[in-house]
Each structure stands twice: as structure tokens, then as C-alpha cells.
Amino acid sequence: MIKDLVTVKRSKRARHVALRLDPVERVINLIVPRHMPLNKAYRFAQDHEDWVKKTLGKLPETIPFTHDTILPVFGDKVRLDIAIDPTLKRTTLKQCDDALYIKTYQQDPANRITMHLKKIARAGLADIVSDKASGIGKSVKSVTIRDTKSRWGSCSQDANMSFSWRLIFAPYSAIDYVVAHEVSHLIHMDHSPAFWEVCKSLSCDYKNGKRWMKENGNSLMCYGKKL
Numbered sequence: 554m555i556k557d558l559v560t561v562k563r564s565k566r567a568r569h570v571a572l573r574l575d576p577v578e579r580v581i582n583l584i585v586p587r588h589m590p591l592n593k594a595y596r597f598a599q600d601h602e603d604w605v606k607k608t609l610g611k612l613p614e615t616i617p618f619t620h621d622t623i624l625p626v627f628g629d630k631v632r633l634d635i636a637i638d639p640t641l642k643r644t645t646l647k648q649c650d651d652a653l654y655i656k657t658y659q660q661d662p663a664n665r666i667t668m669h670l671k672k673i674a675r676a677g678l679a680d681i682v683s684d685k686a687s688g689i690g691k692s693v694k695s696v697t698i699r700d701t702k703s704r705w706g707s708c709s710q711d712a713n714m715s716f717s718w719r720l721i722f723a724p725y726s727a728i729d730y731v732v733a734h735e736v737s738h739l740i741h742m743d744h745s746p747a748f749w750e751v752c753k754s755l756s757c758d759y760k761n762g763k764r765w766m767k768e769n770g771n772s773l774m775c776y777g778k779k780l
């Protein structure tokens with residue numbers, strides 16, 4: 554039944570009925586314009602049942618933050634080593650080259666691990682940003698970390714940048730490309746050919762980085778989620 558496969562979202566702004574994947578919630582939303590009868594929207598979904606099934610079937614597996622999980626972090630492999638001891642008073646995290654040691658009283662320290670990874674993300678991304686920005690004689694006001702669903706990075710008119718913390722799970726060439734992209738906006742606030750020239754010159758592997766994000770960006774959403 555198509556009704557079991559999609560989640561109805563009434564929308565005031567939508568002008569057409571549409572099916573849209575939400576990679577974070579791992580559902581397909583059926584976007585229904587305000588005045589459209591629901592049956593008509595379901596008929597549209599029914600016509601695209603093959604796409605719905607294929608898209609749901611292709612969702613990457615979730616990778617929860619549990620003991621012995623191996624995470625790619627800025628291109629390195631980091632193993633989570635979680636030791637639970639209910640008598641402990643607080644949670645401690647120690648990052649070594651290839652492992653993150655977590656000693657905790659919590660049954661599920663996933664949130665603490667997420668906080669730690671966000672800190673690493675901010676520091677690492679800010680480093681790459683300042684490197685690239687100084688290379689073109691520009692400076693950046695601030696670098697913040699968010700958990701966005703569709704935008705991996707952004708750069709405001711007044712040089713404030715933000716990135717999704719989940720970028721750290723991407724291959725280095727992809728992280729490097731996203732940062733190069735936002736830093737290039739310090740010179741061109743558009744996506745003109747001149748912008749892409751700067752972006753290319755600031756990237757270590759522009760072609761592969763850009764392609765990886767386009768083809769696999771959604772897979773970054775599966776980290777830290779429970780089955």
C-alpha cells in the first residue's frame with residue numbers, strides 16, 4: 554500500500570504535489586499543496602510507487618555510535634571504544650590516533666560522542682577555512698557548526714561561515730571541496746564561471762570531491778542514528 558510507504562506533509566507554499574526523500578528521518582514525504590484533495594495526492598504517489606520503493610531500498614544502513622564502531626573522521630579511521638561502568642560519576646573521552654576512548658556511567662553515550670565529534674568538526678573545519686582564506690588574502694569572521702539536512706556549508710555576505718558537522722565523515726577530498734566552495738564565496742557571491750575557477754584552484758581534488766558530495770552526500774546522514 555502506497556499509504557504505508559509515504560508520510561503526508563500538507564504545505565502552504567507548495568504549488569505541485571511532490572515526493573521528497575528526507576534522508577535524516579529516512580522517510581519519503583508526500584508534499585501536498587494546501588487545497589489538493591488527499592486522494593489525488595495519493596494517486597500521484599501510486600504512479601511513482603516504483604521510485605518510492607527503489608529510493609527506500611537504496612537508503613544507506615545506519616551507523617550507530619556503539620562500541621567498536623569504526624568511523625571515518627577527516628579521512629582517518631577512528632574506532633569507538635566504549636566502557637560502561639555504572640559506578641562512574643562522569644563521562645570522560647580521550648581521543649587517540651585511531652580510537653576514541655569513552656568511559657561512562659551512561660547506558661548510551663551517543664549524545665556525548667556526538668558533542669565531541671561536533672567539537673572536532675568545528676576545530677578541523679575552521680583550520681581548513683583559515684588556510685584557504687589566507688591563501689586568497691581574505692579573512693573569515695566566524696565558523697559555526699550545524700546539523701543541516703540539505704546544505705553542507707554556507708557563507709554569508711559578511712564572511713560568517715557554517716558547515717554541517719557531518720562533513721567530517723566524508724572523504725578528505727569532499728570536505729576540502731565543500732570548504733573551498735564556501736571560501737570562494739568570499740570573492741564571488743554567485744556561482745559564475747569566475748567563482749568555479751577560484752573554487753577549483755582552492756580545492757585539492759575538485760572533481761572527485763564535488764562528485765562525491767553529489768552522489769554520496771545523503772549517506773553522511775546515517776551516522777549516529779539508532780536502528
Ligand SMILES: [Zn+2]
Nearest residue numbers: 734738743744
Ligand atoms: Zn555556493
